């Protein structure tokens with residue numbers, strides 16, 4: 178049996194004020210095509226279907242349309258859990274009716290103990306939850322961490338294991354030892370939310386959502402699908418896509434999904450970026466620029482967006498490096514010399530004549546005010 182594993186769609190998420198619904202729809206259609214081409218028997222969507230608990234009407238229509246397309250039109254069983262970005266109560270609306278068409282949707286921790294059986298495999302659908310949810314579900318105040326709660330959850334799931342079936346856990350949490358990327362909400366501190374990998378040993382495969390980099394965890398049987406789209410500049414070089422899990426061998430194959438338009442990061446001078454006869458990337462692409470210039474460039478964003486309408490952001494390559502050495506300065510130096518030294522330490526070259534003149538003028542004005 179073949180199962181498609183995807184997660185973290187974040188439908189409704191924008192990029193620097195740009196609406197991405199069309200880009201998300203296009204990636205969804207490619208995902209749908211992968212499901213058809215690979216003739217999968219079901220699709221796992223491991224949480225964060227929505228980007229916000231209170232999604233707007235257009236976003237709700239898009240998500241409902243996606244579920245209908247896969248489940249009713251393509252007759253594909255869906256195994257869905259809520260992530261930390263979803264509203265459990267809103268997502269669960271209709272849950273009881275959906276089961277009849279093979280749309281299995283869990284949003285509460287207690288629901289995960291009843292497996293969904295498809296073919297040769299038991300699927301345990303464990304939504305994102307907080308320790309307090311587990312305390313209520315299992316009437317146990319000692320469950321103050323996700324790890325403590327997971328020990329109970331996994332033990333209870335094991336009681337339901339059918340020895341003749343494979344056992345797949347679908348979940349949305351932070352697996353210990355994984356690495357974060359930029360577009361995930363960092364709400365947890367101190368590692369209390371981390372699930373140790375050895376706790377997951379009883380399962381043949383763990384299909385995860387939560388972290389947007391599919392390479393975030395290195396484990397044979399534990400896999401993040403990664404987000405459907407690149408949602409942060411730190412992800413521009415990540416290949417997004419989905420996994421096809423073969424339950425006969427419990428091996429997986431990654432299938433790339435290229436988003437249209439792309440999200441790219443360009444580092445160059447303002448002149449090269451704007452003055453060439455050809456733009457450096459397709460004008461439809463979303464672009465984060467890192468400028469190598471140090472001069473002030475008036476009306477920067479508007480001028481960039483004239484050539485690249487989907488400019489997401491712009492920063493400078495010459496970041497101010499506040500290192501120890503910068504703080505070692507001679508208090509006896511006059512302000513102009515001190516400024517010169519600081520400029521050299523941080524920018525990597527001396528001030529030119531124009532900059533010196535400007536700095537001198539400003540310092541004089543400041544001294545006068547005193």
Ligand SMILES: [Mn+2]
Pocket residue numbers: 185187225260262361387388
């Ligand atoms: Mn997410």
